[in-house]
Amino acid sequence: MPLYEYKCADCGAVFDxxxxxxxxDDPIPCKTCRGVHTRRLLSRVFASVDGRAVSGSSSGGCSGCSGGSCAGCGGH
Known part of the structure; x- marks a missing residue:
């Protein structure tokens, strides 16, 4: 089952x-104030293998990766 992140418009709490x-996308009560004005947030994904970022990170790569090939830094 996926983990989703939500934000409460009543108290500003963010919870998952x-x-x-x-x-x-069904309504869910806030875990802090129990308010019903919550919305699902678009969460970023971060994946790593052996401590090295493989997805969802804009840091740690080389400038050559932006073109779809990581040959310059040995990524792909």
């Missing part, structure tokens, strides 16, 4: 919860 894809 595991929910099915089907429930992702």
């Amino acid at each position: 919860t595991f929910r099915s894809f089907k429930e992702a």
Whole structure:
């Protein structure tokens, strides 16, 4: 089950919860104030292998990676 991040418009709290894809955009009460004015946030994904970023990171790469090939820094 995916982990989704939500923000409460009433108190400003940001919280996350595991929910099915089907429930992702359904209303969910805030975990802090129990308000019902929450919305799902677009979360960034970060993946690493052996401590090296492989997805979702704009740092740690080389300028050659932006063209779709990491041959210059030995990535892909």
